[in-house]
Amino acid sequence: MATTLASHSLGHCLLPLLLLLLLLLLLLLLLVSSDAQISRNFTSGSSLIARDNNSFLASPNGDFAFGFQQVGSGGFLLAIWFNKVPERTVVWSANGDSLVQTGSRVQLTTDGEFMLNDPKGKQMWKADLNSTGVAYAAMLDTGNFVLAGHNSTYLWQSFNHPTDTILPTQILNQDSKLVARFSEVNYSSGRFMLILQTDGNLVLYTIDFPMDSNNYAYWATATVLSGFQVIYNESGDIYLIGNNRIKLSDVLSNKKPTGEFYQRAILEYDGVFRQYVHPKSAGSGAPMAWSPLSAFIPENICTNITASTGSGACGFNSYCTLGDHQRPICKCPPGYTFLDPHNEVKGCRQDFYPEICDEGSHETGRFDFERMTNVDWPTSDYDRFQLFTEDDCRKACLEDCFCAVAIFRDGDCWKKKIPLSNGRFESTNDRIALIKVEKKNSSFPHGGEGFKDKHESILILAGSVLLGSSVLLNVLLLLATATFILRLYCRKPAIIESQQVMVGRNLQSFTYHELEEATNGFKDELGKGAFGTVYKGSCNGNLVAVKKLERMVKEGEREFETEVSAIVRTNHKNLVQLLGFCNEGLHRLLVYEFMSNGSLATFLFGSSRPKWHQRIQIILGTAKGLLYLHEECSIQTIHCDIKPQNILLDDSLTARISDFGLAKFLKTDQTRTMTGIRGTKGYVAPEWFKTVPITVKVDVYSFGIVLLELIFCRKNFEVEAEDKSPVVLAELAYYCYKEGKLDMLLDNDEEALEDMERLEKFVMIAFWCIQDDPHQRPGMKKVTQMLEGAIEVSSPPDSSSFTLSV
Ligand SMILES: *[C@@H]1O[C@H](CO)[C@@H](O)[C@H](O)[C@H]1NC(C)=O
Ligand SMILES: *[C@@H]1O[C@H](CO)[C@@H](O)[C@H](O)[C@H]1NC(C)=O
Ligand SMILES: *[C@@H]1O[C@H](CO)[C@@H](O)[C@H](O)[C@H]1NC(C)=O
Ligand SMILES: *[C@@H]1O[C@H](CO)[C@@H](O)[C@H](O)[C@H]1NC(C)=O
Ligand SMILES: *[C@@H]1O[C@H](CO)[C@@H](O)[C@H](O)[C@H]1NC(C)=O
Ligand SMILES: *[C@@H]1O[C@H](CO)[C@@H](O)[C@H](O)[C@H]1NC(C)=O
Ligand SMILES: *[C@@H]1O[C@H](CO)[C@@H](O)[C@H](O)[C@H]1NC(C)=O
Ligand SMILES: *[C@@H]1O[C@H](CO)[C@@H](O)[C@H](O)[C@H]1NC(C)=O
Numbered sequence: 001m002a003t004t005l006a007s008h009s010l011g012h013c014l015l016p017l018l019l020l021l022l023l024l025l026l027l028l029l030l031l032v033s034s035d036a037q038i039s040r041n042f043t044s045g046s047s048l049i050a051r052d053n054n055s056f057l058a059s060p061n062g063d064f065a066f067g068f069q070q071v072g073s074g075g076f077l078l079a080i081w082f083n084k085v086p087e088r089t090v091v092w093s094a095n096g097d098s099l100v101q102t103g104s105r106v107q108l109t110t111d112g113e114f115m116l117n118d119p120k121g122k123q124m125w126k127a128d129l130n131s132t133g134v135a136y137a138a139m140l141d142t143g144n145f146v147l148a149g150h151n152s153t154y155l156w157q158s159f160n161h162p163t164d165t166i167l168p169t170q171i172l173n174q175d176s177k178l179v180a181r182f183s184e185v186n187y188s189s190g191r192f193m194l195i196l197q198t199d200g201n202l203v204l205y206t207i208d209f210p211m212d213s214n215n216y217a218y219w220a221t222a223t224v225l226s227g228f229q230v231i232y233n234e235s236g237d238i239y240l241i242g243n244n245r246i247k248l249s250d251v252l253s254n255k256k257p258t259g260e261f262y263q264r265a266i267l268e269y270d271g272v273f274r275q276y277v278h279p280k281s282a283g284s285g286a287p288m289a290w291s292p293l294s295a296f297i298p299e300n301i302c303t304n305i306t307a308s309t310g311s312g313a314c315g316f317n318s319y320c321t322l323g324d325h326q327r328p329i330c331k332c333p334p335g336y337t338f339l340d341p342h343n344e345v346k347g348c349r350q351d352f353y354p355e356i357c358d359e360g361s362h363e364t365g366r367f368d369f370e371r372m373t374n375v376d377w378p379t380s381d382y383d384r385f386q387l388f389t390e391d392d393c394r395k396a397c398l399e400d401c402f403c404a405v406a407i408f409r410d411g412d413c414w415k416k417k418i419p420l421s422n423g424r425f426e427s428t429n430d431r432i433a434l435i436k437v438e439k440k441n442s443s444f445p446h447g448g449e450g451f452k453d454k455h456e457s458i459l460i461l462a463g464s465v466l467l468g469s470s471v472l473l474n475v476l477l478l479l480a481t482a483t484f485i486l487r488l489y490c491r492k493p494a495i496i497e498s499q500q501v502m503v504g505r506n507l508q509s510f511t512y513h514e515l516e517e518a519t520n521g522f523k524d525e526l527g528k529g530a531f532g533t534v535y536k537g538s539c540n541g542n543l544v545a546v547k548k549l550e551r552m553v554k555e556g557e558r559e560f561e562t563e564v565s566a567i568v569r570t571n572h573k574n575l576v577q578l579l580g581f582c583n584e585g586l587h588r589l590l591v592y593e594f595m596s597n598g599s600l601a602t603f604l605f606g607s608s609r610p611k612w613h614q615r616i617q618i619i620l621g622t623a624k625g626l627l628y629l630h631e632e633c634s635i636q637t638i639h640c641d642i643k644p645q646n647i648l649l650d651d652s653l654t655a656r657i658s659d660f661g662l663a664k665f666l667k668t669d670q671t672r673t674m675t676g677i678r679g680t681k682g683y684v685a686p687e688w689f690k691t692v693p694i695t696v697k698v699d700v701y702s703f704g705i706v707l708l709e710l711i712f713c714r715k716n717f718e719v720e721a722e723d724k725s726p727v728v729l730a731e732l733a734y735y736c737y738k739e740g741k742l743d744m745l746l747d748n749d750e751e752a753l754e755d756m757e758r759l760e761k762f763v764m765i766a767f768w769c770i771q772d773d774p775h776q777r778p779g780m781k782k783v784t785q786m787l788e789g790a791i792e793v794s795s796p797p798d799s800s801s802f803t804l805s806v
Contacts, residue, residue, distance in 0.1 A: 041057075041136045041137060041138045042057065042108045042114075042136055042137035042138070043108065043135075043136050044108055044109075044110050044112065044134075044135065044136070045107075045108065045109070045110050046107065046108055047105045047106060047107030047108070048067055048068065048105065048106050048107075049068075049103065049104070049105050050068040050075075050076040050078075050100055050101070050102055050103065050104040050105070051068075051102060051103070052070070053068070053069060053070055053088070055067050055068050056068065056083070057137075057139050058083055058139060059083075059139040059140055059141045060140075060141055061141045062083055062084060063082065063083060063084055063141055063143070063262070064080055064081070064082060064083055064091075064139055064140075064141065064142075064143045065080070065081055065083035065139065066079075066080050066139045066145045067079070067106075068104075068106075069081060069088060071099055071185070071186075072185065074099045075099030075101050075102075076099055076100050076101070076102070076104060077090065077093050077094075077095060077096065077099055077187055078093065078094040078095050078100070078106055078116050078125065079091075079092060079093040079094070080093075080139070080143060080145055080158060082143075082262055082264075082278070084262075084280070085262060085278055085290075086288075087289075087290070089264070089278075089290065090165075090187070091143055091163075091165040091167060091264055092143075092145070092158045092161075092162065092163050092165065093163050093187050094116060094125045095116060095124055095125050096163065096181060096187030096188050097187075097188050097189060099187075100116065100118050100124055101118060101119055102119070103118075103119035104116065104117060104118045104119055104124065105117050105119075108134060108136070108137055108147075111132060112132045112133040112134040112135070113126065113129070113132060113134065114126070114127040114129075114134055114137060114147050114156070115127070127147055127156045128156070129147065129155050129156050130155065131149075131155060133149050133150060133155070134147040134148065134149065134155055134156075135148055135149055135150045135152075136148055142159075142167065142168070142169045142170075143158075143159075143167040143170075144157050144158055144159040144167075144169075144170070145157065145158040146158075159171070160173070160176070162176065162177075162178055163178070163179065163181075163187075164178050164179060164180055164181055164266050164267050164268075165178070165264050165265065165266045165267075166178065166230075166232050166238075166264070166265050166266075167232065167263075167264055167265075168232050168233065168234050168235075168236060168258055168263060169232065169233070169234055170232050171229050171230065171231055171232070172196050172229065172230035173196065173229055174196050174197065174198045174200065174227075174228070174229075175196070175197070175198050176195070176196055176230075177193055177194060177195035177196070178193065178194040178195075178266075178267040178273075179192070179193050179207070179212070179267070180192040180193070180267045180268060180269050180270075180271060182269060183269050183343075184269060189207075189212060190207070190209065190269050191206060191207050191209045191269075191271065191345075192204065192206060192207060192267060192269075192270075192271040193205045193206075193207050193214055193267070194267045194273055195214070196227060196229070196230055196240075197227075199224045199225065199227075200223050200224055200225050200226050200227030200228065200242075200243075201220055201221060201222065201223055201224045201227055202220065202221040202223065202227055202230060202240055203217050203219070203220040203221075204217065204218050204219040204220070204267075204271070204273065204297065204298065205217050205218070206218065206271070206305060206307070206310070215307070215310065216305065216307040216310065218271070218298060218301065218304045218305045219297055219298040219304060221240055221248070221249050221251075223240060223242070223248050223249065226242045226243065226248060227240050227242065227248060228240075228241050228242050228243045228245075229241050230251060232265060234258055235258060236253070236254045236256055236258050236261075236263055236275075236277075237250070237252075237253040237254070238250070238252045238253060238265055238275070239251055239253070251273075251297065252265060252273065252274075252275045252293070252295045252296075252297065253295065254275055254277065254293045254295070256277045256293070259280075260279060260280055260281075261277040261278060261279055261280060262277065262278045262279075262280060263275065263276065263277045263278070264276055270301070270327055270328050271301050271305070271313065271328070272296050272297065272298070272301055272325075272326055272327070272328070273296065273297040274293070274296055274325065274326075275292065275293045275295065276290040276291065276292050277290070277291060277293060278290045278291070292325045296325065296326040299326065300322060300326065301313050301320070301322075301326065301328050302314075302320035302321065302322055302328055302424040302425070302426075303424055303426060305422070306378060306379065306422050307379075307422070308379060310421065311347060311419070311421050311422070312379075312421055312422035312423060312424070313328050313330075313422075313424070314328065314330035314331075314344070314345055314347070314423060315330065315339070315344070315345050315346045315347020315348065316347040316348070316419035316420060316421055317332070317333070317336055317347050317348040317349065317350070317418065317419050317420045317423070318330045318331060318332050318333075318336070318338075318344070318347050318348045318420075318423055319331055319333065319375050319377070319423030319424055319425055320423060320424045320425065321424070321425035322425075330344040330345055330347075331425075332348035333348070333370070333372065333375065333405075333420075333423075333433070333435045334370035334372070334435055334437055335350065335351050335352070335370060335436070335437030335438065336348040336349060336350055336351060337349060337351055341634055347419070350404075350418070351437075351438065352438040357401040357402065365439075366438060366439060367398060367436050367437065367438060367439065368436075368437055368438075368439045369394055369397070369398075369406075369434040369435060369436060369437065370434075370435045370437050371432060371433070371434055371435075372432070372433040372435060373429075373430070373431070373432055373433070374425050374426055374427055374428075374429050374430075374431075375423065375424070375425050375429075375433045376424065376426070376429055376431055376433065377405065377407075377416055377420040377421060377422060377423045378422055378424075379421050379422045380405070380416040380417060380419075380420045380421055380422075381414045381415065381416055382402065382415055382416070382417050383400075383403075383414070383415040384412065384413070384415070385412070385413040385414075386411060386412055386413075387411050388408070388411055388412070388413040389411075390408050390432065390434075392413065393406045393408040393413035393434065394406065394434055396413060396415065397415055397434060397436060398436070400415060402415070402417050403415045403416070403417065403436065404416060404417055404418045404420065404435075404436055405420060405433060405434065405435050405436065406433075406434040406436075407431050407432070407433055407434070408431065408432045408434060409430065409431040409432065508579060508580035508581075508591070509580065509581060509582070509583070510580050510581065510582040510589070510591060511582065511584060512582055512584045512585070512587045512589070514582075515537065515546055515582050515589055518537040518538060518539045518544065518546065519535040519536065519537035519546050520537070522535050522546075522548070523535070524536040526545055527599070527645075529547075529645070529646075529659065531547065531549050531550070531659065531662050532547060532548045532549045532550035533547075533548050533550065534546065534547045534548075535547075535548065536594065537591075539579075539591065542594070543594035543596075544579060544591050544592065544593065544594050545591070545592045545593070545594050545595070546589055546590070546591050546592075547589060547590045547592065548587075548588075548589050549588040549589065549590065560583050560588060561581075561583060563661065564578070564581045564583075564590070566635050566661060567660070567661040567662075569633065569634060569635065570628070570629065570633045570635070570637065570660065570661065571633075572624070572625060572628040572632075572633070573621075573624075573654065573656075574621045574622065574624045574625030574628065574654065574655055574656055574657060575625050575628065575629070575656060575658075575660060576592050576593055576595060576648055576656045576657065576658040577592065577593050578590060578591070578592055579591045579592060579593060592658070593650075593656075595648035595649060595650050595656060595658075596649075596650065596651050597648070597649035597650060597651065597653060598648065598649065599644060599645050599646070599647065599648050599649070600618065600644040600645075600647040600648070600649060600655065600706075600710075601643075601644035601645045603649055603653075604644055604709060604710065604713055605644070605713070605715060609713050609749065610713070611751060612749060612751035612752040612755060613751065614653055615710045615711070615713075616758075617653065617654070617655070618647070618649070618653065618655040618710060619655075619707060619710050619711075619762065619787060620655075620784075620787055620788070621654050621655030621656075622642075622647055622655045622657065622703065622706065623703065623780060623783055623784045623787055624784060625655065625656070625657040626639070626642070626657065626699055626700075626703060626780045627780040627781055627783075627784050629657070629660055629699075630696040630699065630779070630780050631779070631780065631781055636696070637660055637661050638694075638695070638696050638698065638699060639657065639659070639660050639699050640698065640699070641659060641683075641702075642657075642683065642699050642702035642703055642706060643683045643702060643705075643706065644706060644709060646658050646659045647706070682705065682716050682717045682730075683701075683702040683705050683706070683716070684698075684701075684702070685697065685698040685700075685701035685702065685774070686701075686772050687774055695774060696779070696780070697774035697775075697777045697779075698774075699780075700769050700774075700777045700778065700779070700780060700783065701769060701770055701774075701777060703769055703780070703783070704765075704766045704767070704768070704769025704770035705730065705766075705769075705770060707762060707765065707766040707769065708729050708730055708733055708763070708766045709729065711752075711759060711762055711763060711766070712729060712733065712745045712746065713749070714729050714745070715729065716728065716729040716730060717729070730766075730770060730802070731799075732745065733745060733763060733766075734767065734799045737760070737763055737764075737767070738799075742756070742759065742760060742763060743756070761786070761789075761793050762787065764793045764794075764795065764796050765778075765783060765786050765787060765793055767796035767797075767802070768783075768786075768793070768796050769783065770802050771796075771797065771801055771802050772801060772802050776797070776801065
């Protein structure tokens with residue numbers, strides 16, 4: 001009985017005990033494998049894995065954390081940050097130049113090394129130690145992350161390897177440096193450096209980006225042979241001490257008590273060394289955000305950086321002006337635009353072709369001056385005159401094709417040449433800057449020389465195997481391929497800029513009701529297109545065309561507005577300007593300027609034949625509009641549907657391209673309809689039906705066809721009678737061109753016949769445009785130059801190089 005009892009009670013006890021043991025074991029395993037968040041010190045063998053923002057090790061009081069921070073969609077940064085400040089301010093990072101992917105691991109190996117490996121095990125960073133044998137790693141309350149040996153001495157500390165920030169209690173020793181990051185949110189090394197040199201001088205340098213060598217010193221303490229350490233003490237003062245430990249000079253200092261404020265000093269991406277404070281708790285009344293203190297180094301970076309080479313604080317052809325907190329702001333002078341609107345320090349380009357300095361070829365009538373005060377580019381002089389009046393100075397610059405800007409002061413006149421460097425705005429500078437710009441009415445094509453060729457061809461693998469299948473299957477495949485390509489390429493032509501406009505330009509947002517009233521209940525129909533119906537309307541006394549988008553892609557209201565804001569940013573005299581939009585429920589409408597002379601289709605193929613000089617104007621206008629869409633606006637746009645119906649004419653018969661930027665709104669079945677139309681009309685480039693790259697050259701092809709139609713006032717594709725095969729204009733024109741009988745196609749068009757040389761040149765340009773091989777077709781810039789006679793037109797290849805009917 002007793003034995004049974006005993007064994008019974010033992011059994012009772014054993015089970016929970018075993019369970020407990022198991023649990024403990026599991027817990028231990030969990031701790032050791034440490035995939036979960038670690039809030040204690042790192043010990044040998046433990047690691048952190050990059051997964052979300054929650055894999056970190058916090059300091060005992062929780063002020064700082066060490067671990068992974070996700071940076072945009074680029075990956076993870078191994079970093080130290082203020083852990084109680086909502087905007088996760090990074091003060092140190094290990095891998096700003098190469099972010100790591102999810103699953104990467106930072107670990108303290110069993111043999112005492114501390115390293116960061118990517119998911120495949122490749123080493124991305126390692127703490128460089130004098131000796132191995134790290135026993136543990138700890139995040140301290142000061143923001144210092146330390147690797148300690150078995151006897152608790154620090155073998156490595158983040159305070160000795162700063163990135164761009166220093167914290168109270170941190171010391172910069174000789175040869176320590178801070179390197180600015182590339183931008184506010186990009187932790188790659190940037191363009192500036194603060195270094196306490198081994199010679200004792202504390203210096204701010206520009207860096208030969210993207211190399212890391214220093215270039216030009218723009219601030220220094222001049223403490224050669226005496227500077228020893230930069231100290232950021234607990235009360236928030238930053239100062240340089242000498243070898244004798246006595247203070248040599250103040251670097252930055254502030255009066256905010258460290259007990260109530262977090263603080264840091266950072267060499268920011270703009271090259272300025274600033275100190276920031278953030279209240280620790282909401283009670284203080286100060287805003288719960290980082291605010292810069294009022295001392296900065298240097299005081300004026302715009303003027304402090306003035307090297308004989310290099311662009312200065314901002315990029316070439318721009319100028320620098322100081323904003324709040326000594327922040328440099330880069331601006332383009334009038335007649336210039338940013339090379340890259342996302343990166344303003346890259347500089348500006350001229351909006352026009354620079355003058356050609358061939359003998360006698362510069363045209364003084366083309367240019368004018370914009371007058372600015374307080375702006376100068378002190379290092380770009382190449383000529384100087386004295387005892388001049390402002391008018392003499394203007395004239396001297398106007399007549400000199402090298403001269404981009406003239407600076408005038410008290411009878412002194414300096415000529416400056418491109419690229420302009422070290423540009424700055426200084427209110428104390430009383431010089432007058434005369435900036436050479438192109439006159440508004442100039443007929444010269446726009447777009448600077450240095451403009452990058454944005455023709456990015458994108459490979460498409462439509463992969464339809466046309467051989468050996470039935471006709472029906474082929475047709476279906478063709479349609480599917482075209483649809484696919486259309487959707488793919490017309491949706492996102494090149495870069496989409498970040499949303500910032502909408503407010504800038506006068507784009508109005510209308511309610512559906514307002515547009516219903518403006519169009520008198522959608523009564524007066526102007527036409528129907530691939531995108532829906534267009535109605536005439538009146539808005540504040542101005543005539544408008546209201547386009548009701550039908551059968552549009554349903555999803556993404558925000559996308560609609562983004563696209564609309566992209567369209568509104570394209571602004572050129574040969575494009576129909578978008579004035580407003582309506583995005584309400586299922587209603588999507590666009591409001592455009594009203595074009596009093598209708599479309600080119602009615603104008604050209606109507607009852608009376610337009611004059612040759614009018615047609616030339618339309619040809620040039622259309623070419624310039626397309627050139628703008630392809631190469632000059634910030635968002636490269638492939639129109640995808642250039643045809644006379646989409647070229648409208650305003651009061652003065654100026655060609656205005658419409659429906660650009662809309663191809664991306666089309667639904668699948670809509671594109672199919674469009675393809676059908678194009679197929680019969682023959683404005684479509686052959687590559688739509690092939691497995692080759694689709695580029696802006698599809699528009700060049702369509703332009704070539706329209707060009708022929710404009711030259712001869714005939715439709716490209718005309719069925720004269722049911723039983724006859726259709727006449728293809730391109731084919732006919734090629735035949736006549738070869739035989740030297742282009743006049744046969746001109747039906748007594750006297751004006752054109754008298755201008756035969758130009759007409760023949762235009763015909764040759766058209767043949768270049770409709771080459772089967774997109775690479776053979778010129779870009780719109782070259783087309784425009786050829787049309788304007790700026791460059792010669794060579795003989796086009798023979799007719800076998802282009803397919804004449806689809
Ligand atoms: C991590 O934080 C960053 C910046 O605060 C944020 O952009 C990102 O979405 C966060 N990631 C996750 C997974 O929460
Ligand atoms: C940061 O900027 C550098 C230099 O332009 C660039 O190479 C890098 O891709 C950028 N990184 C991120 C995450 O955007
Ligand atoms: C954690 O780090 C602190 C600071 O160095 C140290 O005092 C403490 O002993 C460490 N704890 C463990 C468990 O290693
Ligand atoms: C602690 O250990 C390191 C090597 O790990 C050694 O260089 C140092 O002298 C030791 N310090 C003390 C106080 O023992
Ligand atoms: C590591 O080596 C450097 C010189 O190479 C020396 O200045 C420093 O004191 C060493 N640190 C430790 C912890 O031994
Ligand atoms: C930069 O500006 C400071 C004044 O803020 C001036 O003392 C210093 O000499 C300037 N440095 C250079 C290199 O021009
Ligand atoms: C920090 O430095 C300033 C200026 O040298 C000094 O007035 C202050 O007492 C120092 N604070 C501490 C805690 O040492
Ligand atoms: C452009 O304007 C100038 C005056 O500013 C005038 O002399 C010139 O004839 C105009 N050119 C054209 C093509 O209208």
